[in-house]
Amino acid sequence: MSPPALSLDGVSCTFVARDGVASGYTAVRDVSLTVEAGEFVSVVGPTGCGKSTLLNMAAGLLAPSTGGVRVFGEPLAGINRRAGYMFQAESLMPWRTALGNVMAGLSFRGARDADARALAAEWLQRVGLAAFADRYPHQLSGGMRKRVSLAQTLVLDPDIILMDEPFSALDIQTRQLMENEVLELWGAKKKAVLFITHDLDEAIAMSDRVVILSAGPGSRVVGEFRIDLERPRDVAEVRATPSFVELHKAIWDVLREEVLAGYQQQLAKA
Amino acid sequence: MWRFIKPSRRTLRAWQLVVLVAIFAAWHVLTVPGLVPHFLFSDDNQAAFFFGEPLKIFDRIRHWFFVDRDIYVHLGVTLLETVLAFAIGTALGLGTGLWLALSPLAAAIFDPYIKAMNAMPRVILAPIFAVWFGLGVASKVALGVTLVFFIVFFNVYQGVKEVSPVILANARMLGAGRRQLLRHVYLPSATSWVFSSLHTSVGLAFVGAVVGEYLGSSQGVGYLILQAEGSFDINTVMAGILVLTAFALVLDAMVGRVEKVLMKWQPQAGESERL
Numbered sequence: 001m002s003p004p005a006l007s008l009d010g011v012s013c014t015f016v017a018r019d020g021v022a023s024g025y026t027a028v029r030d031v032s033l034t035v036e037a038g039e040f041v042s043v044v045g046p047t048g049c050g051k052s053t054l055l056n057m058a059a060g061l062l063a064p065s066t067g068g069v070r071v072f073g074e075p076l077a078g079i080n081r082r083a084g085y086m087f088q089a090e091s092l093m094p095w096r097t098a099l100g101n102v103m104a105g106l107s108f109r110g111a112r113d114a115d116a117r118a119l120a121a122e123w124l125q126r127v128g129l130a131a132f133a134d135r136y137p138h139q140l141s142g143g144m145r146k147r148v149s150l151a152q153t154l155v156l157d158p159d160i161i162l163m164d165e166p167f168s169a170l171d172i173q174t175r176q177l178m179e180n181e182v183l184e185l186w187g188a189k190k191k192a193v194l195f196i197t198h199d200l201d202e203a204i205a206m207s208d209r210v211v212i213l214s215a216g217p218g219s220r221v222v223g224e225f226r227i228d229l230e231r232p233r234d235v236a237e238v239r240a241t242p243s244f245v246e247l248h249k250a251i252w253d254v255l256r257e258e259v260l261a262g263y264q265q266q267l268a269k270a
Numbered sequence: 271m272w273r274f275i276k277p278s279r280r281t282l283r284a285w286q287l288v289v290l291v292a293i294f295a296a297w298h299v300l301t302v303p304g305l306v307p308h309f310l311f312s313d314d315n316q317a318a319f320f321f322g323e324p325l326k327i328f329d330r331i332r333h334w335f336f337v338d339r340d341i342y343v344h345l346g347v348t349l350l351e352t353v354l355a356f357a358i359g360t361a362l363g364l365g366t367g368l369w370l371a372l373s374p375l376a377a378a379i380f381d382p383y384i385k386a387m388n389a390m391p392r393v394i395l396a397p398i399f400a401v402w403f404g405l406g407v408a409s410k411v412a413l414g415v416t417l418v419f420f421i422v423f424f425n426v427y428q429g430v431k432e433v434s435p436v437i438l439a440n441a442r443m444l445g446a447g448r449r450q451l452l453r454h455v456y457l458p459s460a461t462s463w464v465f466s467s468l469h470t471s472v473g474l475a476f477v478g479a480v481v482g483e484y485l486g487s488s489q490g491v492g493y494l495i496l497q498a499e500g501s502f503d504i505n506t507v508m509a510g511i512l513v514l515t516a517f518a519l520v521l522d523a524m525v526g527r528v529e530k531v532l533m534k535w536q537p538q539a540g541e542s543e544r545l
Contacts, residue, residue, distance in 0.1 A: 056439075059439075059443060061439050061443070079442055079443065079445075080443075081445070083443070085439070085440065085443040087439070087440055089434075089436045090434075090437075091436045091437055092440075093437055093440075093441070093454070093455065093458070094437075094535055094536070095458040095459075095461075095535045096535070097535075104441070104444050104446075105444035105445055108441070108444050108445040108446045108447070108450050108454075109445045136534070136535040137535075138535070138536070138537035152444070156444070156445070
C-alpha cells in the first residue's frame with residue numbers, strides 16, 4: 001500500500017512566550033492525522049484550538065516541537081513543496097494583477113514567461129475570471145479574490161491542498177458557489193485535501209472524513225467520522241438528506257462539549 | 271453670476287490663481303515707494319528695501335531667463351546637485367534599509383549609530399564636506415545625500431518590517447526563494463513606503479544643494495542669492511527664492527507623475543470606474 005499523502009505523527013507545537021517565561025503556550029499536543037492520496041479530510045474544532053497551527057506544520061511553515069510530518073512517506077524539512085496552501089486572510093500580492101498573481105508560483109519555480117502566462121490565463125478562465133485578468137486585487141470583490149487565490153494555488157497542480165477556512169469571509173451564496181467549484185475541481189483531479197473550518201455543515205458537505213479537535217490549549221483529536229455521502233455532491237442539496245442530518249447530529253454531540261469547554265476557558269481568561 | 275465663479279472643483283485652478291495674484295498685489299501695494307503712505311517704517315523707501323518689489327523681482331527673473339540668459343548655468347548646477355543627491359541618497363537608503371530590515375542582528379548592532387547619525391544636525395557638516403570634496407558639485411551632493419538617506423532608509427525599514435506575514439507565507443508556499451522574496455515581495459511592499467517619502471526627500475535634496483551652495487561655492491542659485499545678499503540686493507534674493515520654489519514644485523510634480531505610474535496597484539480613496 002502506498003504511503004499516505006500527508007501524515008502528522010504525534011505532533012505538538014509549543015510557542016515560546018515572548019517574555020521568556022519557561023512555560024510557553026502549547027497550541028496542539030500529540031496530534032496524529034493522516035490524509036490519503038485523493039482523500040478530502042476536514043478538521044473542525046472550537047475557535048482558538050490550533051487548527052491553523054496544524055495546517056502550518058503540514059505546510060512546513062512551522063516546525064513541530066515534537067513529532068514529525070511525513071509527505072508521501074518522506075520526512076518533511078522546510079517548506080512542503082508538494083503542497084498548495086489557501087490562506088484564510090488576504091494573501092494575494094496587491095502589486096500584481098490577477099493574472100500576475102496566478103503566474104507567480106509558476107515563475108518562482110522557473111517556468112518560461114509565455115508558458116506561465118498561458119497556463120495562468122487558462123486557470124483564470126476556469127475560475128470564471130478571464131475578463132478580470134488585468135485587474136489588481138483591490139479592484140476585485142472578496143469572492144473574486146478568493147477565486148484568484150484558488151487559481152493561484154491550483155495552477156501549480158499540487159499533490160496536497162491545504163485550505164485554512166478559505167471561504168469564511170464570504171457571504172453564504174458566494175460561499176456555496178465556491179464550495180461546489182472546489183468540489184468539482186477536486187473531483188476531476190482527486191488530490192489530497194486537508195481542509196480547516198469551524199463550520200460543521202461545510203465540513204460534512206465536502207469531506208470524506210471529519211476530524212474533531214478539542215478545545216485549546218493543548219488540543220488533541222477527540223473524534224473522527226467517515227462521511228459516506230454519495231458523490232458528486234451539491235453542498236446546498238446534500239444538507240437536506242437524512243444521512244447528512246444524522247451525521248451532523250452525531251458529530252455535533254462530540255463537538256458541542258468542546259465548543260462549550262473552549263468558551264468557558266475564554267471566559268475564565270477574560 | 272456667483273453661480274459660475276463660486277469655488278468648486280471646476281474653478282479650483284482659477285481660485286488658486288486668484289490667491290497668487292492677491293498675494294503679489296498686496297506685496298506690490300505695500301512695498302512700492304509712495305503708493306500708500308508709510309505706516310510701519312520711518313520713510314517711504316524702507317518697505318522696498320526690506321521686502322523687495324514684485325515688479326523689480328519679475329524684471330530680474332526676466333533678465334535671468336531671457337535677456338542676460340545667465341541663470342541657466344546656475345540653475346543647471348543646482349538641479350544636477352539635487353538630482354544626484356536624490357538618486358544616490360535614495361539608492362543607498364533603499365539598499366541599507368533592505369539589508370538591515372532583513373538581518374535583525376546587523377540592525378541591532380547598527381541601531382544606536384543610525385539613530386545618532388540621524389539626530390546629528392547635518393547642515394553642520396557642510397563646511398567639512400567642502401574641505402573633503404572641494405567647493406564644486408560633490409560637496410553639495412554629499413550634504414544632500416546625508417539628508418535624503420535617512421528619510422528613505424527609515425521608510426524602507428518600516429516598509430519591509432510591515433510586509434503582511436500572510437503574503438510572505440503565501441509567496442514561500444508558491445515556491446519563492448530568498449532572492450525572489452526580496453524582488454517580488456519585500457521590494458514592492460517597501461516601494462509604497464518609499465514613495466510616500468520621496469516627496470519629502472526630493473525637497474530635502476534641493477535644500478542640501480542650495481544650503482551647500484550658500485555656504486561656499488562659485489556656481490548655483492544658492493551662490494547667486496549669497497552674492498545678492500552681500501550687496502543688500504533684496505530683489506535678487508527674492509527672485510532667487512521664487513525661482514527655487516518654482517523648480518521645487520516642478521520636481522515634486524515629477525515625483526508625483528512617476529508615483530502614479532508605478533503605484534497604480536494601490537487603491538485610491540473613492541475610486542470608481544466609468545465603463
